[in-house]
Amino acid sequence: MNTRTVGLIGWGAIGRVVGTALAAGEVPGARLECVIDNRPLGDSAPAPQLPLEEALERCDLIVEAAGQGVVRECGERILDAGVDLLIASTGALTDEDLAKRLRTAGPGRVYFTGGAVGGLDLLQAARGMGPLTEVRLTTTKLPATLEQPWMDEELKQRLHTTTEPVTVMSGTARDIPVKFPKSTNVAASVALAVGDLDAVRVDVVADPAAHHTSHTIEATGAHGSYRFEVRHLPDPSNPATSQVVPHAVLRSLGAIAGRGGQIL
Structure with a gap:
């Protein structure tokens, strides 16, 4: 070799x-x-x-x-x-x-x-039987890791002061990674497995109590339904990345x- x-x-x-x-x-x-x-x-x-x-x-x-x-x-x-x-x-x-x-x-x-996400191999296998009719990804992270230069002051203030989970943005796997380039590569990975950027709906959630970064994938098709959830410790030197x-x-x-x- x-x-x-x-x-x-x-x-x-x-x-x-x-x-x-x-x-x-x-x-x-x-x-x-x-x-x-x-x-x-x-x-x-x-x-x-x-x-x-x-x-x-x-x-x-x-x-x-x-x-x-x-x-x-x-x-x-x-x-x-x-x-x-x-x-x-x-x-x-x-x-x-x-x-x-x-x-x-x-x-x-x-x-x-x-x-940082699993189940992509199974989604690819399921896709071989026909299109998945609904795919949703929910990513939850600490608020500080989600703050972006494009955000207005009102949204930044919500991130700084929230005491409970708040949805920062919803969209497709085409939109979200562009807005959160260091935090949502997972959305693009799911879309690569599914084969369609627009088919994957994404919710980005800020949670001040999120000791772990979590990603939940829910997918449904005529041939079955799938749900994967992963929870990772963030990297201490770069909390936007999971260890x-x-x-x-x-x-x-x-x-x-x-x-x-x-x-x-």
Whole structure:
């Protein structure tokens, strides 16, 4: 088995966990070759910090752990260079034109990780029997993690002062990840599994008592109904991200690297 040489974009809450595990040899068949970040990292990373152009010459797989903007700016260039790309910030795929370009770019292959939510494999399987007629996602987080620059003062005040759960925004998986780019990649992941951005209705809820981030998926079709609920501790250094997300990335890396015995 050939060892995958991995370049990691981003040395934040997700990237640090992924990069440290790769450097420690915790993903058989994958090796951390370099880290790409727009900030000087000094000796904090366990691999050389390189510009993307040099990383594309040395790596056969790039892992994105730096946000939707990186997917938009660099995704096609990575794939056109013949390098595979694993995307953590699936919210970028709400831009259908970008999603189409990434799927047709190459010869590199594009992969997506499910991140903080489960049940996507079953939704994909159910979709094979026919369309799901109703899909709803409810995401609940601490109010501070949901505040956005576009919010007016009235809404910000509600977030700061609420003592009970309050629905901040409702919409589709096409709309919500654009409005909450660091908090609602899950909505895009569910839509990727279902195959339709507009079919997934999303409620974003702020709850000052939310010690855990929660995602509840409810789906119905002619062939059955499904309900999944997950509750995660937020990452202490970046509460907008759940602690489990980098481990979901590592699991995806293991599958790409060909680790045997996995549930796919």
